[in-house]
Amino acid sequence: MNISLVIVFIVSLLISTVGTKLLIPFLKQKQFGQFIREEGPEAHKKKAGTPTMGGVMIVLGIAAGLATGIVTNGDAADTFAIILTMLVFGAIGFLDDFEKIAKKNNLGLTAKQKILLQVLLSLGIGLYMILGGNGTDVLIPFVNIYVNFGLFFMPFVILTEVAMSNGVNLSDGLDGLASSVTLVVAILFAVVGYTHDVYILTVSGLAIAGSLIGFLFFNKYPAKIFMGDTGSMALGGVLSAIAIVSKTEFLLPIAGIIYVVESLSVIIQVVYFRKTGGKRFFRMAPIHHHFELGGMKEYNVVKLFTLVTVCSSVIAYFSVA
Numbered sequence: 001m002n003i004s005l006v007i008v009f010i011v012s013l014l015i016s017t018v019g020t021k022l023l024i025p026f027l028k029q030k031q032f033g034q035f036i037r038e039e040g041p042e043a044h045k046k047k048a049g050t051p052t053m054g055g056v057m058i059v060l061g062i063a064a065g066l067a068t069g070i071v072t073n074g075d076a077a078d079t080f081a082i083i084l085t086m087l088v089f090g091a092i093g094f095l096d097d098f099e100k101i102a103k104k105n106n107l108g109l110t111a112k113q114k115i116l117l118q119v120l121l122s123l124g125i126g127l128y129m130i131l132g133g134n135g136t137d138v139l140i141p142f143v144n145i146y147v148n149f150g151l152f153f154m155p156f157v158i159l160t161e162v163a164m165s166n167g168v169n170l171s172d173g174l175d176g177l178a179s180s181v182t183l184v185v186a187i188l189f190a191v192v193g194y195t196h197d198v199y200i201l202t203v204s205g206l207a208i209a210g211s212l213i214g215f216l217f218f219n220k221y222p223a224k225i226f227m228g229d230t231g232s233m234a235l236g237g238v239l240s241a242i243a244i245v246s247k248t249e250f251l252l253p254i255a256g257i258i259y260v261v262e263s264l265s266v267i268i269q270v271v272y273f274r275k276t277g278g279k280r281f282f283r284m285a286p287i288h289h290h291f292e293l294g295g296m297k298e299y300n301v302v303k304l305f306t307l308v309t310v311c312s313s314v315i316a317y318f319s320v321a
Contacts, residue, residue: 004072005194008065008203009210016061016214020054024218024225027051032101050223053097055231058211059090062238065207069199078200081128082241088121089165089237093229118162125241126157139247141254141319146247160249165236167259170266170286171305172232174298175223176216177288180306182235183212185255188313189242192251192320204242208235221299248320255316258305262286 028051063083070079096109109117130136136153137146149156172178186208193201215231218224227235239256243249253260265287272281283293291301 004069005202005206007072008069009206011068012061012065012207012210013214015064016057016211017217018214019057019060020215020218020225023054023057024051027053027225047223050226052101052226052228053094053230054215054219054225055090055093055227055229055234058215058227058231059086059234061211061214062086062207062234065210066204069203069207075200077132078134078245079203081125081132082200082204082238082245085121085125085161085241086234086238088124089118089161090230090234092117092121092165093169093231093233096229096233115162115166118165119158121237122158122161123154125161125244126154129157129244130154134245137247138249139320141250141316144320156249157244160244160252161237161240163263164240164252164256164259165233167256167263168236168239169229169232170262171259171288172227172229173286174288174292174302175221176219176299177302177305178227178232178235179212179216179219180302181256181258181309182239183209183216184306184309184313185239185252186212188251188255188316189239189248192248192317193246195317196320198246201242201246201248204238208238221302251316251320254319255309255313257312258309262288265290 032051032053063086066079066083070076092109092114096114099109128134130153136149138149138153138156139145140147168178168182171181186205188205190202190205190209193199193203193205215227219227236259239252240249243252263286265282265285268281269285272279282290284290288301288305291304292298296304
């Protein structure tokens, strides 16, 4: 493997690991602790007060890795677009986390406020692709052909960004769940990029993987720190930006099937609840809580969902092989 890629991974890993270790006592001192929603699983009540907003270090680790990639051998314009997208989506999450801490509840920004901000910011990456001359082609897996989305490209970009940022956000409900699932997807990106000689895909995947491994040292069960919306929104934004720049958008719903299932479980729960006058389709949504309330240990749910992501990522890899 190119030594520059190894350096990218190490830089991301070190920044995230050291930074998170230093961040935990700082957040405790400032009392930036997680507020647990009242209707959540009873077992989660003991997590109240656990430092949150740890996603700040995930973002710094990824940004440092990507910046290193530019220095060693990379496309500065595409990398800058990816970093900027990650930062602005992370900023939405930061506002949400800060609102929760300031108001001392688990509400934060409203769903409408978050989606509006996500849509507006998604326009940026879409305009970059169109005005930057990168084209509006999208790779279709399994048949390996590029289709020009033309006028539909901008709505497609917005849908990709909004769906991913919310999908990762919804999966961030158990210790290490969003981190583990996203780590596997990042590794897929790195492997696909390396196999097909797409540097931006490889370096981005390695930067995310290094940063998440460093964070998982402290985020695995029982978590000493949570990524918060700062991290989950940033991860959703950066994954979709990487896919858009590399024209591999359709790899996301395949490899990230957990994000899709988590989102669908919430939609199904809400619709069913309204149509039946208060009945629930799942024990609790998102679906990881359904498994948890069914008697499965939290860490076993994380293992199961991670294993599913490994399997779906293998399928995603061969879909473009």
